[in-house]
Amino acid sequence: MAxxxxxxxxxxxxxHFVEMVLAHKRTEIGWTWIRPEFQSTGLNKAVKFELLQxxxxxxxxxxxxxxxxxxxx
Numbered sequence: 001m002a003x004x005x006x007x008x009x010x011x012x013x014x015x016h017f018v019e020m021v022l023a024h025k026r027t028e029i030g031w032t033w034i035r036p037e038f039q040s041t042g043l044n045k046a047v048k049f050e051l052l053q054x055x056x057x058x059x060x061x062x063x064x065x066x067x068x069x070x071x072x073x
Contacts, residue, residue: 030067
């Protein structure tokens with residue numbers, strides 16, 4: 001999914017649902033990439049909130065795992 005910042009009217013990055021298994025009502029959130037100028041702005045937190053809300057409320061999932069690389073600080 002593309003991450004679009006409405007305030008600056010720019011594409012800021014992307015994020016993904018990964019390993020989705022609807023039969024088990026689970027997915028992972030990961031493979032997120034955000035342009036450096038949008039890092040530490042709160043945009044990633046807002047995106048993750050929207051993804052979680054969509055997964056639980058629309059897709060009716062009951063387990064979400066968030067993956068990150070150990071090199072992320």
